[in-house]
Amino acid sequence: MVDGVMALSKRLLLVLVVVILLAGAVKLGRRPSPPLAERPRVELEEQEIALLSRLVYAEAQGEPYEGQVAVAAVVLNRVDHPLFPDTIAGVIYEPHAFTVVANGALYQKPDDRAQAAARDAVDGWDPSNGALYFYNPALARSPWLVSRPKIKTIGKHVFAK
Amino acid sequence: MNRVVALLLSIALLWGYGLHLQRRDLLIQRENDYRRSFQELAHHLAGLEDQLARILAARSKEQRMLLLLGISHDAARAQGKLSQLPLTVLSLERTKELLRQVGEYTTGLAFDLASGKEEDAGWTLRSLWQKARFINGEMEKMQAHLGDGPNRLVELERVLMTGALGPMDAGEPADPLAKDLIMLEDGLGRLPDERVPLPSPEPTYVEPSGPESTEEELIRAARDFLGPKRVGDAPLTVVGPSQGEVPTYKLEMRGQQERIVLELTRKGGQVVWMISDRIIAERHLSVEEGMARGTAFLSSRGLAKLAPVFRADRGNQVAVIYAAKEEDVYIYPRQVRLRIGLDNGDITAYEASGLFLPTGVDRQARLTREEAARKLHPALQVTNCRLVVTVGSRRDEILAYEFCGRMEDEEYTVYINAQNGREERISRGDLERGFRRLSGEGPPPGGQ
Numbered sequence: 001m002v003d004g005v006m007a008l009s010k011r012l013l014l015v016l017v018v019v020i021l022l023a024g025a026v027k028l029g030r031r032p033s034p035p036l037a038e039r040p041r042v043e044l045e046e047q048e049i050a051l052l053s054r055l056v057y058a059e060a061q062g063e064p065y066e067g068q069v070a071v072a073a074v075v076l077n078r079v080d081h082p083l084f085p086d087t088i089a090g091v092i093y094e095p096h097a098f099t100v101v102a103n104g105a106l107y108q109k110p111d112d113r114a115q116a117a118a119r120d121a122v123d124g125w126d127p128s129n130g131a132l133y134f135y136n137p138a139l140a141r142s143p144w145l146v147s148r149p150k151i152k153t154i155g156k157h158v159f160a161k
Numbered sequence: 162m163n164r165v166v167a168l169l170l171s172i173a174l175l176w177g178y179g180l181h182l183q184r185r186d187l188l189i190q191r192e193n194d195y196r197r198s199f200q201e202l203a204h205h206l207a208g209l210e211d212q213l214a215r216i217l218a219a220r221s222k223e224q225r226m227l228l229l230l231g232i233s234h235d236a237a238r239a240q241g242k243l244s245q246l247p248l249t250v251l252s253l254e255r256t257k258e259l260l261r262q263v264g265e266y267t268t269g270l271a272f273d274l275a276s277g278k279e280e281d282a283g284w285t286l287r288s289l290w291q292k293a294r295f296i297n298g299e300m301e302k303m304q305a306h307l308g309d310g311p312n313r314l315v316e317l318e319r320v321l322m323t324g325a326l327g328p329m330d331a332g333e334p335a336d337p338l339a340k341d342l343i344m345l346e347d348g349l350g351r352l353p354d355e356r357v358p359l360p361s362p363e364p365t366y367v368e369p370s371g372p373e374s375t376e377e378e379l380i381r382a383a384r385d386f387l388g389p390k391r392v393g394d395a396p397l398t399v400v401g402p403s404q405g406e407v408p409t410y411k412l413e414m415r416g417q418q419e420r421i422v423l424e425l426t427r428k429g430g431q432v433v434w435m436i437s438d439r440i441i442a443e444r445h446l447s448v449e450e451g452m453a454r455g456t457a458f459l460s461s462r463g464l465a466k467l468a469p470v471f472r473a474d475r476g477n478q479v480a481v482i483y484a485a486k487e488e489d490v491y492i493y494p495r496q497v498r499l500r501i502g503l504d505n506g507d508i509t510a511y512e513a514s515g516l517f518l519p520t521g522v523d524r525q526a527r528l529t530r531e532e533a534a535r536k537l538h539p540a541l542q543v544t545n546c547r548l549v550v551t552v553g554s555r556r557d558e559i560l561a562y563e564f565c566g567r568m569e570d571e572e573y574t575v576y577i578n579a580q581n582g583r584e585e586r587i588s589r590g591d592l593e594r595g596f597r598r599l600s601g602e603g604p605p606p607g608g609q
Contacts, residue, residue: 065438066422082261083254085244095247096322112440122595123473123480124498125436125512127422129405152403152411 048088050110052076053118055092057110058100059134060117060157067154068114070128072121074159077132084132128152131159188315195246195314199307202242203300209235209263210297213290217283222274229271236264247318251342255349256296262357263289269359269555276583288355295352299345306337313338360556364494366406366517369429374410382430383412383423386462391507392416402427406514409433426517435511441477441502448472451479454506455499459483467497471596477503480510482596484549487524491549494518494558522550522558526579533562533577536584541566541573545600551576553585561585565598574598 052072060071078084078091085091092101100106110118128134133148134157140146148160209232216228240260243253266289270282307313320336374382376399384392395416403409409424419439425432446454452469459467467483470491478500485495495518500510530546537543545565553559553576561576576585591598 064422065420066436069436082265083257085241090241090244094244094249095318096249119475120436120500120510123475123500124482125434125510127424127434127436129403129409129424151405 049118049122050115051092052088052122053110053115054106054108055098055100056117057114058105058108059098060155061111061114063155063157065113065117066127067157068117069120069125070131070154070159071134071157072118073126073128074131074134076121077126077128077130081132127154128159131161133160134158135160188312192312192315195318196307198242198245199303199314202239202246203304205235205239205242206293206297206300209239210290210293213263213286213293216286217290226271226274229267229274233264233267233271236260236267240264247314247321248342250321251339251346253342253346255346259289259292259296259349262359263293265359266357272554285355285357288353289357292349292352295348296345299341299348303338303341306341309337364406364518366514367519368407368517369426369431371428373427374425374430379410379412379425379430382425383414383432386423386432386435387414387421405433407433407517431513431516432511433514433517435508437507437509439502439507439509441504441509443504444477446503446506448474448479448503451501451503451506452481455479455481455483455501455508458499458508459497464497469599470496471593472599473596475500478509479503480596489548490524490560491547491563492520493549493551494520520550520558522560523580524550524560526560526562528562528577528579528582530562533579533582534564536577536582537564537566537575538568541568541575548579549576551586553578553583559585565591 052075055075056068056072060068063071075088075091079086079088085094092098092106096102098106129151131151133145135142135145136156137146137158138156145160151159151161153159212228212232212235216225216232219225219228240257243257243260266282266285270280273280310316317336317338320339379399380397383397392414393416395414397412397414400411400413403411403424405424408427410427412423412425414421414423419437421435421437423432423435452472456469459465464483466485466487468486468491469481470484470493471482473480480498480500483497483499485492494515496515498510498512499508501507502509526548530548534543534546541564543564543566545563547563548560549563550558550560551563553561559576560579562579564575564577566573566575571589572591574588574591576587577583578585
């Protein structure tokens with residue numbers, strides 16, 4: 001009992017400052033989505049894709065194009081993952097999941113590239129190769145996040161499971 | 162003079178007090194939102210526990226069905242409420258995993274019960290119930306700690322986000338709620354772990370066999386894939402290794418018009434995906450011409466056994482999903498996606514991770530098309546039908562007849578399992594995630 005508290009409180013200590021994305025287990029990929037949906041899915045409404053574009057723009061403007069698609073894909077990977085909310089809005093607005101939601105940067109108007117990137121991710125492209133987290137190693141202070149199994153780096157972002 | 166100072170001072174004080182009130186109101190509002198989610202979470206967890214206990218004693222089909230539906234409903238609601246609380250840093254993986262298992266398992270049991278398949282689920286349900294009972298006990302402790310002060314959840318949020326958990330040397334976080342949550346996860350991990358029979362949510366990708374490709378081989382494969390004309394003398398380089406469904410190397414081509422990124426398998430040097438960042442500003446080809454370019458591209462890359470099954474118009478581009486077609490069966494999981502620029506017909510994006518998914522499902526249909534069609538709603542006017550391998554209602558791979566049809570001005574697609582006649586899935590419209598279904602073989606002979 002005491003061991004557990006100590007071990008876990010230690011883990012809590014680690015979770016400092018700006019955490020971009022958190023919690024959850026590992027899933028391989030969401031690739032075969034559209035015509036293979038594992039459960040009847042509601043069509044992704046244009047409004048949800050617009051919200052996704054905003055997140056891409058706020059989180060990844062100035063990043064390489066495939067890095068922008070990858071950020072959108074992380075959101076969709078979470079939607080399909082059992083340990084995360086199952087809507088785009090649920091994932092994006094999950095408390096403290098994304099810094100740009102907390103600081104209001106999400107409400108900027110996305111440019112065409114961010115919109116195309118969000119659309120590509122919805123259409124099934126995932127340059128993150130199934131990532132559930134991404135962070136900027138120059139800013140991330142959470143050792144827990146940094147310790148997630150790393151998949152790759154695109155531009156300034158590290159993508160992880 | 163003094164009067165002026167006094168006046169200014171009181172204005173400043175009033176203004177400051179006003180700000181304080183505003184901030185307090187915002188905090189209270191936030192606390193209220195969190196409390197509501199918390200209480201509703203507790204409500205659904207209690208309902209979950211209660212129904213799991215009751216189903217152990219239920220005998221009739223009717224009662225069991227009602228309870229199964231109630232349990233899966235409460236599991237889904239509890240999951241939703243949990244994700245509205247500012248607990249993201251704590252991850253709570255075990256709690257969330259339990260809710261997922263309960264939800265999926267009971268939904269599956271309800272499906273089995275309805276289709277007359279009876280399996281003894283008592284042991285698994287009992288183990289899930291014990292875990293739910295444990296969670297509810299912990300929730301009660303948290304409820305008691307919530308009564309301690311006015312802004313408990315906002316304070317918990319602050320503590321979690323700043324890492325200000327109190328004296329660490331003491332070994333315990335100072336915030337009682339944070340401690341409760343940690344104990345909850347810890348305790349769940351200590352309960353006996355009964356394996357819940359659920360299909361794996363993770364598809365298993367298979368890496369191609371053979372020796373690891375050299376840098377030269379990778380560059381040659383990428384050049385062949387893109388076509389020598391498109392690459393020209395643009396630099397094409399290996400960026401580095403990457404990890405994903407299968408181990409890959411990332412390559413990059415920096416051309417005049419476009420920057421292309423590709424990932425190739427380390428063994429065999431096969432392209433898994435490719436994306437160009439070129440913006441397509443003009444349109445000279447029709448969608449059909451574009452698709453013809455796509456089909457030609459695939460067959461020249463040794464992928465001739467693929468047939469277009471879904472399509473989406475994307476401005477000056479068209480996105481097409483091709484599926485493997487073997488002896489008139491469309492294998493949906495083995496798919497390739499293309500995005501084609503309608504200015505010059507170039508492939509602007511490619512996605513083929515589905516080719517690395519093994520499919521083991523029996524391709525021999527036990528029902529004929531006519532027999533399967535008899536399982537459909539009699540008013541459904543079938544316009545198209547094809548035999549497909551797809552993912553069924555239980556997330557398992559199935560062989561099914563895909564019937565597209567109309568009923569009262571609505572379009573539907575219904576999947577009938579070709580082995581056992583089960584109605585696996587019904588979707589509405591001819592759109593799936595923004596992709597339009599391309600026609601299959603035409604209506605089944607007779608019957609309709």
